[in-house]
Amino acid sequence: MQPEFSLPAEIFIGKHSRRILKTGPPFRSVLAHFKAHTTFPNKPMNPQAPGYYAGNLVLRGSGTYTDWNGRSYKLGPGSFFQRLPERIHQTWYDPKSNYAEFFIWLDPNTAGALLDLELLLPIAVMDVGVNQLICESAMRLLNEIAHPESELPGSSLLLHILHFIQDLYTRGRQRRRADFWTRIVMDACTTIANDIAGRQQLEQIAELQKVAYPTFRKNFKRIVGMSPGEYRIRARLNQACAMLMEKPVKQVAAELGYASPFTFSTQFRAFIGSSPQQFQMRAKSETGTGSHNRNLTKG
Numbered sequence: 001m002q003p004e005f006s007l008p009a010e011i012f013i014g015k016h017s018r019r020i021l022k023t024g025p026p027f028r029s030v031l032a033h034f035k036a037h038t039t040f041p042n043k044p045m046n047p048q049a050p051g052y053y054a055g056n057l058v059l060r061g062s063g064t065y066t067d068w069n070g071r072s073y074k075l076g077p078g079s080f081f082q083r084l085p086e087r088i089h090q091t092w093y094d095p096k097s098n099y100a101e102f103f104i105w106l107d108p109n110t111a112g113a114l115l116d117l118e119l120l121l122p123i124a125v126m127d128v129g130v131n132q133l134i135c136e137s138a139m140r141l142l143n144e145i146a147h148p149e150s151e152l153p154g155s156s157l158l159l160h161i162l163h164f165i166q167d168l169y170t171r172g173r174q175r176r177r178a179d180f181w182t183r184i185v186m187d188a189c190t191t192i193a194n195d196i197a198g199r200q201q202l203e204q205i206a207e208l209q210k211v212a213y214p215t216f217r218k219n220f221k222r223i224v225g226m227s228p229g230e231y232r233i234r235a236r237l238n239q240a241c242a243m244l245m246e247k248p249v250k251q252v253a254a255e256l257g258y259a260s261p262f263t264f265s266t267q268f269r270a271f272i273g274s275s276p277q278q279f280q281m282r283a284k285s286e287t288g289t290g291s292h293n294r295n296l297t298k299g
Contacts, residue, residue, distance in 0.1 A: 011135070011139070016142075019157060021107075021158070022154070026109035030158070033102070033105075033142075034059075034138070035102075048083075052083070053111030054082070054104065054106075055081075055082050056102075057101060058075050058080075058099070058100075059135070060098055061077075061098050061099030063092050066090040071124065078128055080125070082120075082125075102135070121169060126169065127176070128172045129171055144157060184209050184211060191205050196256060202228045236257075237268060237271050240252055240264070244283065245280075249276045
């Protein structure tokens with residue numbers, strides 16, 4: 001979910017378009033609507049099995065959607081939820097949340113054909129995000145539906161509707177992948193921090209997450225701003241700085257898993273800018289444990 005953004009009040013005034021694509025059997029039509037709900041029941045709507053398709057993009061507010069498998073999802077700005085023909089669902093909108101949405105409606109014949117072709121996907125809810133560009137795209141689609149057949153044939157209109165919905169699917173997949181890698185990388189950061197001596201190989205950390213190391217490394221660097229190896233070095237040296245306040249250099253190097261104090265000192269100087277001994281002396285001086293402060297105490 002994402003924070004709400006400003007929606008002009010006029011977007012909900014008369015923003016309703018419908019187009020008859022074909023009369024007679026099978027009857028086909030499409031509908032698009034910006035809708036701001038002002039009143040709600042205090043309990044979920046009764047379970048329904050609609051004979052139509054509806055794709056609803058939440059613009060603001062919150063609620064809950066229960067799909068045909070009985071799974072419930074929290075709704076908020078950026079949620080895109082679908083009602084599929086002949087599949088039971090249940091919806092509840094928070095009456096205090098100033099709920100508003102944009103939705104697309106398709107007749108059951110059109111929706112059924114598109115589902116059979118897998119141009120519509122039987123996904124209950126996706127987090128697709130919402131911003132000004134999406135609202136403008138929705139407004140363009142709504143205006144296109146209002147055009148007469150002579151200006152925009154029904155077949156072309158359906159392509160535009162599908163393009164809009166497919167774009168929402170793509171956004172949802174991209175956001176889901178981003179969330180996936182954020183979780184993977186944050187878990188890896190915790191693992192690295194808890195293994196400060198570096199006894200576990202970085203490749204093993206990726207393997208535990210069931211991802212390939214090259215892809216893991218690429219996404220780690222994208223999210224954190226440095227490679228996993230550099231992150232481990234910096235985490236280890238941050239710990240070293242704290243340990244040097246109380247322990248000798250040789251002991252710190254051993255506890256942090258360095259092969260020798262020389263290896264530790266070389267890496268410490270490269271990243272911190274001074275040797276461990278210099279850092280230790282300066283830190284003790286600044287915290288009042290140096291000789292100058294001891295002389296003041298004696299005085």
